[in-house]
Structure formats: structure tokens, C-alpha cells
Amino acid sequence: MSATGQARQLMPADILARKGGAPIVCLTAYTTPMAAMMDAHVDLVLVGDSVGMVLHGLPSTVGVTMDMMILHGQAVARGLKQALMVIDMPFGSYEESPEQAFRNAARLMRETGAGAVKLEGGQHMAETIAFLVKRGIPVMAHVGLTPQSVNTLGGYKVQGRGADGERLMADAKAVAAAGAFSVVLEKVPQGLADRVTAEVAIPTVGIGASAGCDGQVLVVDDMLGLFTAFKPKFVKRFGTLGEQAEAAIAAYAAEVRARTFPAPEHVFADEVKK
Ligand code: KIV
Numbered sequence: 636m637s638a639t640g641q642a643r644q645l646m647p648a649d650i651l652a653r654k655g656g657a658p659i660v661c662l663t664a665y666t667t668p669m670a671a672m673m674d675a676h677v678d679l680v681l682v683g684d685s686v687g688m689v690l691h692g693l694p695s696t697v698g699v700t701m702d703m704m705i706l707h708g709q710a711v712a713r714g715l716k717q718a719l720m721v722i723d724m725p726f727g728s729y730e731e732s733p734e735q736a737f738r739n740a741a742r743l744m745r746e747t748g749a750g751a752v753k754l755e756g757g758q759h760m761a762e763t764i765a766f767l768v769k770r771g772i773p774v775m776a777h778v779g780l781t782p783q784s785v786n787t788l789g790g791y792k793v794q795g796r797g798a799d800g801e802r803l804m805a806d807a808k809a810v811a812a813a814g815a816f817s818v819v820l821e822k823v824p825q826g827l828a829d830r831v832t833a834e835v836a837i838p839t840v841g842i843g844a845s846a847g848c849d850g851q852v853l854v855v856d857d858m859l860g861l862f863t864a865f866k867p868k869f870v871k872r873f874g875t876l877g878e879q880a881e882a883a884i885a886a887y888a889a890e891v892r893a894r895t896f897p898a899p900e901h902v903f904a905d906e907v908k909k
Contacts, residue, residue, distance in 0.1 A: 643717070644715070644716065644717055644718070645678055645679070645717065645718060645719040645750075646719060646773075647719065647773035647816040647817075648816070649719070650678065650719060650816055650838060651816040651817065653678075653850070654837060654838045654849055655849065656849075658848075658849065658851065659678050659817075659838055659840060659849055660850065660851065661677060661678065661681055661840055661850055661851065662680060662681070662853060662855045663680070663681045663685055663686075663854045663855050663856075664680045664681075664682065664711045664855055665689070665690055665711065666711070666714075667710045667713045667714040668714065669855060670710070670713070670715050670720075671714035671715075672714075673855070674714060674715050674716055674717050675717065678718060678850070679718055680711060680718045680719070680720050680721070681721050681722075681753065681775075682704065682707050682708045682711050682720065682721070682722040682747070682749065683723050684699040684704065684723040684725050685854050686707050687699035687703065689857075690707075691703070695785050695786075696725070696726060696783055697726050697783060697785070699723075699725040699726065701728055701739060704722060704723060705747055708720070708722045708743065708746070708748075708749055709746070709748075711747075712748040719751065720747075720749045720750055720751075721751045721753050722744075722749040722752055722753070723752070723753050723754075724736070724740060724743065724754045725783075729754050729763060730756075733762060733763045733767070734766075736754070737767055737770055737772070740752045741772065744772065750773065751772070751773035751775055752767070752772060752773070752774055752775070753774070753777055753819065754774065754776065755777040755778075755782070755784065756777070756806075757776070757778045757802075757805070757806020757807065757809055757810060758806055760813075761809040761810060761813040762813070764776060764814060764815050765814055768813065768815070774810075774814070775817050775819065776807075776813075776815040776817070776818040776819070777818070778807055778810065778819070778820060779794045779795060779803060779819075779820045779844070780792070780794050780822035780843070791822070791867070793822050794822055794823055795827045796827075800827045800830075803827060807820070807831045807834075807835045807839070808835055810837075811835045811836050811837045816837060816838075817837050817838040817839070817840055818839055818840070819842060819852060820840070820841050820844040820845075820848060821841075821842045822842070822867075825845040826845075828841055828844035828848055829845050832845070832848050832849060842869060843867065853870065853871075857872070858871065858873045859872075860874050860878065861876045861877045
């Protein structure tokens with residue numbers, strides 16, 4: 636039994652059953668050690684396509700490929716015993732048709748061991764979500780700011796303000812009706828996020844939304860202070876690991892240049908003492 640009281644790996648149905656209950660704790664992970672570190676503390680680990688920006692230096696998530704997701708998904712799976720692993724479908728792997736989405740979702744689950752996939756989009760993706768769910772693929776939906784559409788959205792702007800709120804509400808209802816087991820609400824106004832949470836039957840997982848959502852997700856490198864290129868308003872840094880890492884690297888460089896590293900305790904004698 637772990638810190639979160641689970642004896643087995645969580646399944647999408649367990650997350651669905653948490654609607655209106657104890658908050659669902661989610662983080663992204665891309666590597667085995669990070670996944671292992673968070674496994675006992677979170678309910679859901681997302682192998683996010685944010686990996687492209689966070690670890691690979693891409694300017695957006697648009698350049699992320701199936702092969703990248705599979706490599707990182709396999710690494711994360713090796714670190715998890717308890718949390719549900721959800722893997723992002725990358726841009727271009729599901730939008731064309733429900734059949735294309737099924738082929739790529741099945742490959743992601745088969746080759747990584749993920750328990751579910753996540754894809755971006757509301758009403759226009761409802762048919763695809765229903766197609767996947769009917770064929771055994773649990774889907775986490777993602778509405779509001781959908782970063783894969785940054786080029787048509789015109790930037791990473793708050794979504795659903797004013798009259799646009801009704802469209803966002805319709806998106807959340809459509810993915811729930813299609814059978815998604817939860818929905819990420821990204822960068823939507825607090826009052827709207829609370830209304831969606833109250834009116835939609837599946838758990839809402841907020842990022843830049845509201846503390847009233849059924850759960851929260853953050854990019855792990857953001858909340859640890861490891862990714863420092865920029866900080867969205869909705870990120871709280873719970874650590875400053877980036878600063879600590881740079882200070883440690885600078886200390887190492889200084890000791891190498893001063894020939895104080897390696898010290899006697901780090902080197903090997905020519906003869907082994909008898
Ligand atoms: O890719 C990602 O990390 C995400 C989360 C921010 C929800 O989609």
C-alpha cells in the first residue's frame with residue numbers, strides 16, 4: 636500500500652470515479668527516474684507532448700512525433716507501479732480520421748503500456764473519441780487552450796472568455812458524452828472552469844483553470860523550477876532545481892580548473908593495500 640492508499644495501478648475507471656471526490660493529482664513525466672520519484676504521490680502521470688519543448692528545445696509541441704512519444708512513454712512506464720499512465724497523441728497522429736486515431740492510439744498503448752491516451756479538441760473530436768472508446772482505448776480529452784493548435788489560435792491565449800465560454804462548455808460536454816474519462820481544462824477563466832466542473836459528469840483536470848476543478852496537472856519541470864526559459868502565470872514553482880543544478884555545475888567546473896577535483900577519496904591507489 637502506498638502513500639496514496641493504492642495497492643494496484645490505477646485505471647481510467649478509478650479516475651472517473653473520483654468525480655466530485657478527493658482532488659486528482661497529476662504531473663507530467665518523461666523519464667524513468669522522475670516517474671519513479673512521483674509514483675507514490677500522484678494519481679495520474681501524463682507523458683505530455685510538452686516533452687518536445689521541455690526536453691528537446693522545440694519551439695512548440697507541433698514538432699513532436701510518435702517515435703518521440705513512444706521512447707519517453709517506455710521510459711516512464713519503467714518507473715511506475717501505481718499511478719495511471721496517460722500518453723499524449725502528438726500533432727498529426729489523430730486529426731485526420733477516427734481510423735488514423737485508432738491505429739496510432741493502439742500503437743502508443745501497445746508499445747508503451749500506457750493505460751490511456753490524451754488528445755486535444757472538443758466538439759470536432761467527439762466522433763473520434765467515441766470511436767476509440769468503443770474499441771477499448773480510454774481517452775482523456777483536452778479543451779480550452781490546446782497547444783497543438785497554437786498556429787490557428789494565434790498564440791497561447793486564455794480561452795473561453797465572454798461569449799466564447801458557451802463554446803468551451805459545449806466542447807467539454809461533447810467530449811464527456813463521447814465517453815472520455817476525464818478532461819483537461821487549460822488556461823480558462825476560473826468562473827467558467829467551476830461551471831464546467833459543476834455541469835460535466837467527468838472529472839475536470841485544471842491547468843491555469845481553477846482550484847475548484849476535480850484535479851490539477853502541471854508540467855513537472857515547470858513546478859520543480861527546472862525549466863526556466865519562461866514561466867506561464869499558472870505555474871507555481873515548488874522548487875528551484877534549475878538554479879541548484881547550475882550552481883552545482885559551476886562548482887564542478889571551478890574545482891576541475893583548480894585541480895581540487897578529483898580529491899584523494901575519488902582516485903585509486905596504484906597498489907592495493909594487503
Ligand atoms: O503536454 C502536456 O504536458 C500537457 C499538459 C500541460 C496538460 O498537455
